[in-house]
Amino acid sequence: MKKGISSIVAGTLVLVFAVVGQAAGQPAAGCIVLKTVAEVEQPYTTDDGETAKRLVPAAKVVPGGEVVWTVTASNVCDKPAEKVAIDNPVPDHMRYVPDSAMGPGTDIAFSVDGRKFAPPGALTVSNADGSERTARAEEYSHIRWTFKNALQPGSVAFARFRAVVK
Amino acid sequence: MNLNHRQLKKVVAVLIACGSVGVAQQAYGAGTPANTAINNRATVNFSVNGVVQAPIESSPTGNSVPGANNGANTTFVVDNRIDLTVTEVSGNATGTTPGQPNGVTAFTVTNTGNSAQGYQLTPTNLTGGTLFGASDVFDMANLRVFVDANGNSTYEPATDTATSINTLAPDANVIVFVVADTPITATNGQAANVRLTARTAAPGTNGATLMTETAGAETPGTVDVVFGDGTAGGNVARDGQGFADDQYLVSAATLTVAKARTVVSDPFNGTTNPKSIPGAVLEYAVTVTNSGGTAATGVVITDPVPANTTFANGTYNAGASNVQLQVGANPATFCVAEAGGTDTNTDGCVITAAGVLTVGAPALATVATGAGNAVTVRFRVTIN
Numbered sequence: 001m002k003k004g005i006s007s008i009v010a011g012t013l014v015l016v017f018a019v020v021g022q023a024a025g026q027p028a029a030g031c032i033v034l035k036t037v038a039e040v041e042q043p044y045t046t047d048d049g050e051t052a053k054r055l056v057p058a059a060k061v062v063p064g065g066e067v068v069w070t071v072t073a074s075n076v077c078d079k080p081a082e083k084v085a086i087d088n089p090v091p092d093h094m095r096y097v098p099d100s101a102m103g104p105g106t107d108i109a110f111s112v113d114g115r116k117f118a119p120p121g122a123l124t125v126s127n128a129d130g131s132e133r134t135a136r137a138e139e140y141s142h143i144r145w146t147f148k149n150a151l152q153p154g155s156v157a158f159a160r161f162r163a164v165v166k
Numbered sequence: 167m168n169l170n171h172r173q174l175k176k177v178v179a180v181l182i183a184c185g186s187v188g189v190a191q192q193a194y195g196a197g198t199p200a201n202t203a204i205n206n207r208a209t210v211n212f213s214v215n216g217v218v219q220a221p222i223e224s225s226p227t228g229n230s231v232p233g234a235n236n237g238a239n240t241t242f243v244v245d246n247r248i249d250l251t252v253t254e255v256s257g258n259a260t261g262t263t264p265g266q267p268n269g270v271t272a273f274t275v276t277n278t279g280n281s282a283q284g285y286q287l288t289p290t291n292l293t294g295g296t297l298f299g300a301s302d303v304f305d306m307a308n309l310r311v312f313v314d315a316n317g318n319s320t321y322e323p324a325t326d327t328a329t330s331i332n333t334l335a336p337d338a339n340v341i342v343f344v345v346a347d348t349p350i351t352a353t354n355g356q357a358a359n360v361r362l363t364a365r366t367a368a369p370g371t372n373g374a375t376l377m378t379e380t381a382g383a384e385t386p387g388t389v390d391v392v393f394g395d396g397t398a399g400g401n402v403a404r405d406g407q408g409f410a411d412d413q414y415l416v417s418a419a420t421l422t423v424a425k426a427r428t429v430v431s432d433p434f435n436g437t438t439n440p441k442s443i444p445g446a447v448l449e450y451a452v453t454v455t456n457s458g459g460t461a462a463t464g465v466v467i468t469d470p471v472p473a474n475t476t477f478a479n480g481t482y483n484a485g486a487s488n489v490q491l492q493v494g495a496n497p498a499t500f501c502v503a504e505a506g507g508t509d510t511n512t513d514g515c516v517i518t519a520a521g522v523l524t525v526g527a528p529a530l531a532t533v534a535t536g537a538g539n540a541v542t543v544r545f546r547v548t549i550n
């Protein structure tokens with residue numbers, strides 16, 4: 001299973017590098033090309049006869065269906081990009097899947113209002129009586145990935161989360 | 167007005183609460199409606215050489231132009247999830263009697279999908295199987311199906327005439343009646359199981375155009391049809407159909423009649439060891455017992471006055487009546503059987519011109535079930 005996921009990640013990265021090569025030949029107004037794709041997991045049988053999952057473009061998504069959102073940031077300049085932070089709202093009509101946000105080399109924070117971001121457990125919401133409690137994952141409205149290291153020229157940063165259609 | 171920190175917190179809490187109310191109004195039990203576009207756009211903030219750069223928005227193919235609205239949404243459309251439930255309403259069998267027409271069983275059809283649908287409705291007799299503790303042993307006749315037009319959960323033949331569900335909104339439900347006739351041959355305690363099957367059809371087609379799943383890969387931008395119905399109650403998963411079963415249980419009246427004779431008196435021995443000699447008074451007791459499952463109504467007892475005897479008058483109720491009725495151990499009641507065939511006092515008791523004692527309504531009409539409700543009719547004759 002773990003092997004399956006890592007091969008999916010590798011496949012995504014290869015795809016992105018191809019896009020970077022294409023984008024490099026075009027005039028780029030900014031230093032980062034940001035791309036969002038929506039995909040769903042599809043079970044399939046490998047050549048070894050094992051059942052694995054692969055990501056295919058979001059298809060036949062109905063209420064209850066899970067979508068994998070993948071954001072890639074490619075540095076197309078010749079200078080490092082520092083303090084890179086990707087913000088992504090949880091789309092309308094969708095509910096964030098707990099613990100699904102991931103991104104190599106990132107600190108991940110969440111928000112329930114798009115303004116105040118905090119790691120899970122540190123994010124609180126106010127009850128009607130003014131008291132505070134820890135926000136639940138399904139209440140997250142925004143996700144922020146903050147990259148610990150600078151994004152070097154020609155390299156690609158990667159952030160992903162899953163959400164379910166309400 | 168200056169708000170302190172605590173008050174400010176309260177205001178924020180109220181604002182958040184209002185916000186979540188708005189979200190709740192968008193929530194659907196059956197899920198996000200079909201054809202809803204779901205959009206997503208990420209934003210990246212970064213610096214180069216210590217200088218903060220303008221944020222860049224994402225696009226499906228990659229965007230590097232800084233600034234708001236220079237990116238584009240990555241979008242997909244929510245497809246049409248067909249889902250329904252059919253449930254039996256009462257949780258027990260519908261009672262019926264042999265020969266009874268238009269027995270009604272009720273079902274609820276609920277659209278749990280995310281778009282409006284119609285439904286084709288089919289009632290069927292089941293063969294065998296146990297429901298509510300009784301096994302199916304006969305079939306109902308003349309099965310029909312009707313939709314509850316006014317939502318009152320009561321079958322009204324003049325009102326509930328639709329035989330299919332034309333359009334049912336997501337999350338909405340409607341009552342469907344299966345109406346059937348009980349064969350006269352059915353006997354007490356027998357059960358007939360019936361099934362209502364609802365098949366998803368295109369809305370507005372009166373159930374005529376059945377929905378089919380979209381085969382193959384997704385066509386972007388179009389709404390595909392996906393069957394999402396489950397297996398509850400023995401249903402087949404993902405077939406766009408739902409069914410539930412109900413039962414008709416026959417409750418018939420089963421009457422037995424017994425007749426006893428006692429000698430009350432004779433002219434020589436009086437009431438002490440009387441013998442059946444001419445001039446003796448005999449009492450006949452006709453007892454009707456209902457061992458079935460339901461009360462018998464419209465019961466009429468007829469008994470010819472035996473040959474060579476004469477119906478005795480003034481025999482009960484201090485001489486005022488000539489027939490005694492008794493239900494179980496209850497106090498006796500009385501009526502007067504008039505000779506000549508005309509029930510002048512309309513008490514239900516008369517002796518026809520042919521000499522047949524008839525006891526019916528209102529003196530006697532109903533024989534309830536059980537030995538304790540047995541009805542005994544007594545009358546006396548004199549041996550000629």
